[in-house]
Amino acid sequence: MPYDESVPPTPRRRPLLAAAVLAAVSLTAAGCGAGDDSGGAQARPLPGGGGTTAAPSSAPPSKSAPAPAKTSASPAPSTKPSKSTGGRATGPLSGKTVVIDPGHNPGNHLHTREINRQVDIGTTHKECDTTGTSTDSGYAEARFTLDVSHRLRTLLRAQGANVVLTYDNDRPYGPCVDERARIGNEAGADAVVSVHADGSAVGNRGFHVILPGLVRGGAADTSKIVEPSRDLGTRIAGLFVRDTGSAPSNYVGGNSGLDIRKDLGGLNLSTVPKVFIECGNMRDPKDAALLTSAGWRQKAAQGIAEGISSYLKG
Numbered sequence: 001m002p003y004d005e006s007v008p009p010t011p012r013r014r015p016l017l018a019a020a021v022l023a024a025v026s027l028t029a030a031g032c033g034a035g036d037d038s039g040g041a042q043a044r045p046l047p048g049g050g051g052t053t054a055a056p057s058s059a060p061p062s063k064s065a066p067a068p069a070k071t072s073a074s075p076a077p078s079t080k081p082s083k084s085t086g087g088r089a090t091g092p093l094s095g096k097t098v099v100i101d102p103g104h105n106p107g108n109h110l111h112t113r114e115i116n117r118q119v120d121i122g123t124t125h126k127e128c129d130t131t132g133t134s135t136d137s138g139y140a141e142a143r144f145t146l147d148v149s150h151r152l153r154t155l156l157r158a159q160g161a162n163v164v165l166t167y168d169n170d171r172p173y174g175p176c177v178d179e180r181a182r183i184g185n186e187a188g189a190d191a192v193v194s195v196h197a198d199g200s201a202v203g204n205r206g207f208h209v210i211l212p213g214l215v216r217g218g219a220a221d222t223s224k225i226v227e228p229s230r231d232l233g234t235r236i237a238g239l240f241v242r243d244t245g246s247a248p249s250n251y252v253g254g255n256s257g258l259d260i261r262k263d264l265g266g267l268n269l270s271t272v273p274k275v276f277i278e279c280g281n282m283r284d285p286k287d288a289a290l291l292t293s294a295g296w297r298q299k300a301a302q303g304i305a306e307g308i309s310s311y312l313k314g
């Protein structure tokens with residue numbers, strides 16, 4: 001269903017990080033070797049070097065508030081997002097819709113022409129999608145993102161949420177970044193998380209959550225989602241630290257674990273609260289050892305799920 005633009009954003013939520021920490025959030029244009037929804041597999045520059053890590057604060061215990069039920073999605077043909085209610089009649093997230101966007105697609109590299117097609121992201125045009133990165137041993141980012149997304153879906157459904165994946169190994173390539181955003185919008189999602197892993201230089205380690213910057217242009221207008229997305233991302237960052245033990249990125253975001261981007265179509269075109277998470281750097285051997293571990297991926301999914309849950313409960 002169309003997203004109701006008259007629904008106000010969520011001013012009740014307060015950011016969890018101190019203003020000083022948030023002020024450290026950097027504005028970088030570099031993409032994840034693959035997490036950039038328009039970039040290639042190039043390595044990131046090193047904007048500020050390393051330094052001591054400062055973990056974002058964890059979310060406080062939260063109160064559950066019932067929310068109006070949402071319309072169930074229809075069955076999904078192969079070209080449609082993987083939609084399923086999957087939620088229990090009861091549960092702390094009953095009535096909430098979460099859209100999970102597994103970054104890239106394992107088949108993208110076989111469809112270069114299709115994924116290089118330019119799409120309108122409001123402020124500019126960019127590639128439909130990218131191939132994503134991989135570890136040196138060949139574990140593809142697109143396989144990682146789908147695995148974590150499946151684990152995340154299971155965890156959120158167990159709390160009663162209605163969970164929609166933007167795709168679920170049910171199409172040869174894509175979706176394009178504009179369609180990924182549209183799926184979240186049309187689902188009327190209460191929260192959207194795009195799952196990625198980065199492709200940066202050896203020695204660059206840790207995770208970061210990408211928040212939408214304020215953009216207006218064409219179909220892009222993030223003015224209503226900047227603040228709730230910041231709250232969502234801050235909670236995810238704090239609980240990702242707690243559950244995985246990973247430190248915030250030592251190469252993006254000034255050790256805050258948060259980054260703001262204005263160049264990602266998946267964020268610019270979203271009308272519902274949305275963040276990306278770069279779970280680690282696939283090109284760093286130490287991070288790669290984590291990303292290729294099923295046990296670690298479960299912890300990663302747990303941290304993301306708890307961040308989403310904390311946000312949705314307010």
Ligand code: ZN
Nearest residue numbers: 034035103196
């Ligand atoms: Zn990616």
